[in-house]
Amino acid sequence: MANRRPMNAAQRRYDAWRAALLGEETQEEMFFRRVAYERARTRALGAKWARGDDVDAANEDARRSVAMDVERLPNEDPVRASQMCVTALKRILLTHACGSGGKRGYRQGMHEVASMVLETRASAAEYSKAATGTVRWDRRDDEEKYDDGDGLFATTSYDEREIASAGSRDYRFVEHDAHALFEAFMGDARSERDDERLALGTYYEDATTPTSPICAAFRRIENALRSLDENLAKKLVKMEVEPQLYLLRWLRLGFGREFHRRDVLTLWDAIFESLSATIGENGETMSSRDFYEGIAVSVLMTMRNDILSLDDFGAVMSRLQNVPPGIQMQHMVARAKAMAVTGLLKYDETDGMKIFTSRKPPHRSSPNRLVVPHIRGKAPPSVQTIARWDSDASVDGSIDSLSTHHPRDRRATQSSAWNR
Amino acid sequence: MTGAQSASNAFKVVLLGEGRVGKTSLLLRYVENTFSETQTPTVQATYLSKRVALENDGAATLNVWDTAGQERFHALGPIYYRDADAAVLVYDITDSDSFDRVKSWVKELRQIAGSEISLAVCANKSDLERARKVSQSDGETYAKSIGAAFFSTSAKADKGVAQAFMSVATALDAKRGKSAAGGGGAGTKTSGVGRSRSLKIAEEEMKPRGGDCC
Numbered sequence: 291m292a293n294r295r296p297m298n299a300a301q302r303r304y305d306a307w308r309a310a311l312l313g314e315e316t317q318e319e320m321f322f323r324r325v326a327y328e329r330a331r332t333r334a335l336g337a338k339w340a341r342g343d344d345v346d347a348a349n350e351d352a353r354r355s356v357a358m359d360v361e362r363l364p365n366e367d368p369v370r371a372s373q374m375c376v377t378a379l380k381r382i383l384l385t386h387a388c389g390s391g392g393k394r395g396y397r398q399g400m401h402e403v404a405s406m407v408l409e410t411r412a413s414a415a416e417y418s419k420a421a422t423g424t425v426r427w428d429r430r431d432d433e434e435k436y437d438d439g440d441g442l443f444a445t446t447s448y449d450e451r452e453i454a455s456a457g458s459r460d461y462r463f464v465e466h467d468a469h470a471l472f473e474a475f476m477g478d479a480r481s482e483r484d485d486e487r488l489a490l491g492t493y494y495e496d497a498t499t500p501t502s503p504i505c506a507a508f509r510r511i512e513n514a515l516r517s518l519d520e521n522l523a524k525k526l527v528k529m530e531v532e533p534q535l536y537l538l539r540w541l542r543l544g545f546g547r548e549f550h551r552r553d554v555l556t557l558w559d560a561i562f563e564s565l566s567a568t569i570g571e572n573g574e575t576m577s578s579r580d581f582y583e584g585i586a587v588s589v590l591m592t593m594r595n596d597i598l599s600l601d602d603f604g605a606v607m608s609r610l611q612n613v614p615p616g617i618q619m620q621h622m623v624a625r626a627k628a629m630a631v632t633g634l635l636k637y638d639e640t641d642g643m644k645i646f647t648s649r650k651p652p653h654r655s656s657p658n659r660l661v662v663p664h665i666r667g668k669a670p671p672s673v674q675t676i677a678r679w680d681s682d683a684s685v686d687g688s689i690d691s692l693s694t695h696h697p698r699d700r701r702a703t704q705s706s707a708w709n710r
Numbered sequence: 711m712t713g714a715q716s717a718s719n720a721f722k723v724v725l726l727g728e729g730r731v732g733k734t735s736l737l738l739r740y741v742e743n744t745f746s747e748t749q750t751p752t753v754q755a756t757y758l759s760k761r762v763a764l765e766n767d768g769a770a771t772l773n774v775w776d777t778a779g780q781e782r783f784h785a786l787g788p789i790y791y792r793d794a795d796a797a798v799l800v801y802d803i804t805d806s807d808s809f810d811r812v813k814s815w816v817k818e819l820r821q822i823a824g825s826e827i828s829l830a831v832c833a834n835k836s837d838l839e840r841a842r843k844v845s846q847s848d849g850e851t852y853a854k855s856i857g858a859a860f861f862s863t864s865a866k867a868d869k870g871v872a873q874a875f876m877s878v879a880t881a882l883d884a885k886r887g888k889s890a891a892g893g894g895g896a897g898t899k900t901s902g903v904g905r906s907r908s909l910k911i912a913e914e915e916m917k918p919r920g921g922d923c924c
Contacts, residue, residue: 355729355780358729358730358751358780359729359751359780362730362748362749362750362751363750364748364750365746365748398729398751398753398754398778398780398781399753496785497754497785497787498784498785498786498787498788532789534754534787534789535755535757535789538753538754539753539754542753542754543753547753603773604757604759604771604773607757607759608757608758608759611756611757
């Protein structure tokens with residue numbers, strides 16, 4: 291019955307996110323996932339019963355931080371408006387912190403990411419089988435059963451028969467599914483490690499250790515920027531504007547605070563789409579992590595003229611903390627895709643050291659370096675680019691639709707990435 | 711002071727304290743004269759800068775790093791407190807944990823930034839007098855014990871905020887002037903000699919308002 295109703299925009303978005311993050315799930319898989327969440331949640335929340343004896347300090351810490359942040363969601367965040375959503379959000383985060391979040395636990399910023407996912411799932415909720423009919427999932431009569439005042443206990447769980455029969459957008463499993471999407475986005479639970487795949491959790495690692503994955507991301511972004519726009523990269527270095535000063539927030543929040551909410555949703559659509567890795571008619575592949583980090587490079591490029599014209603640290607920092615409005619999100623996305631496909635974000639750390647110390651910068655920028663063609667539009671490669679390719683016999687023939695410049699040194703890495 | 715000199719008269723200040731004590735609110739009140747009941751948590755750190763006209767007709771720029779209170783000191787990274795001229799430590803008078811947290815921040819700060827750094831303590835949310843958990847005298851005594859200036863502030867009611875930042879700026883300006891003068895021919899390394907670690911701020915001016923403003 292519900293299936294025949296036309297899907298609204300929110301449902302289409304949720305379905306796309308779900309497919310990208312969770313893959314195709316059978317009814318049975320969905321059932322086990324939801325049941326597993328109930329158990330994990332009970333464990334995470336249950337730790338509180340031990341209060342007074344030997345409370346797990348980390349859990350207590352997470353509980354406190356989660357509550358503190360969730361209660362301070364931005365005014366414009368729709369989750370704020372519903373106590374039910376706020377409560378669900380706390381439970382999702384605490385379950386993550388005590389479960390797959392592992393040693394890292396809860397970190398500030400996760401709350402805004404999870405909130406976005408929760409809101410998307412909640413907007414797609416279907417009520418077809420609800421006994422209460424038309425009530426929104428978050429304004430139901432049995433609300434008090436969810437919230438014992440503290441806002442963190444789940445005292446109600448569904449029995450397994452109910453879970454087994456529920457559909458993918460069933461209003462009763464908003465929290466369960468939002469948790470699953472959030473977990474998948476964080477990427478901690480993935481068994482096979484794939485460094486090329488975006489796992490937001492890695493950006494929450496300690497940024498003060500140079501070997502940490504987020505510091506590797508800083509280096510990839512800096513390197514890509516240097517290849518695309520040497521002047522801009524030099525300027526930032528000269529001003530002592532270190533990447534962690536602005537990139538941490540961008541990367542940890544999925545750029546959630548940098549753009550208007552509508553644009554953030556569009557961006558996230560593209561981010562999740564990139565997880566499926568194949569784009570374009572020729573089946574070019576790209577790393578979703580490279581795409582994501584390419585967005586950061588893309589944002590920097592849009593501020594290029596501003597940054598180059600500013601002459602003190604404070605002014606540059608202010609600009610970086612306030613992305614100018616009016617950004618064409620589709621353009622940003624296309625540009626980041628082009629960077630990812632051409633391997634611009636690939637960065638061999640050992641090779642990089644050589645570049646830093648003894649070689650000239652990898653690539654002389656050309657006058658049209660800011661022009662990165664749309665992937666879909668299949669813009670023809672520029673004359674110069676073709677000339678360069680022609681002169682370089684080692685280049686893989688499949689690059690024909692792309693003319694983003696990339697460091698010569700990267701070519702080898704790049705071809706092998708494509709052939710994978 | 712020439713214009714060229716005053717342009718370089720910039721100080722790096724770092725705001726530290728437990729989450730939700732009002733660091734961002736204090737800074738926004740000071741820099742933009744705004745206040746929001748629902749200030750979103752700071753992720754890692756935010757940078758704000760303000761040009762201050764000093765009472766001696768000079769000027770200074772305060773470059774303030776507003777940090778995320780929920781980050782542990784080490785996780786925050788030295789980038790924010792390295793070379794800081796002053797640290798403003800903030801606690802919430804209605805939350806004694808946040809007061810304890812200030813003490814642990816100071817200990818860590820001393821280890822890493824040394825005794826060079828000037829300290830100021832802000833007892834924030836002074837508009838919530840009824841819910842007060844940390845007495846004014848406890849705050850003052852502690853501040854004195856670490857050689858820090860003490861301010862009772864309310865970002866919401868706009869009490870004591872401008873005074874606090876102004877005092878920090880004035881004290882840093884005086885300190886820099888003194889160390890520059892004192893170090894005249896004695897080489898470049900004047901730090902530690904010319905610089906006193908406490909902020910000798912015009913406390914006389916603050917006193918009448920300090921205790922009973924709310």
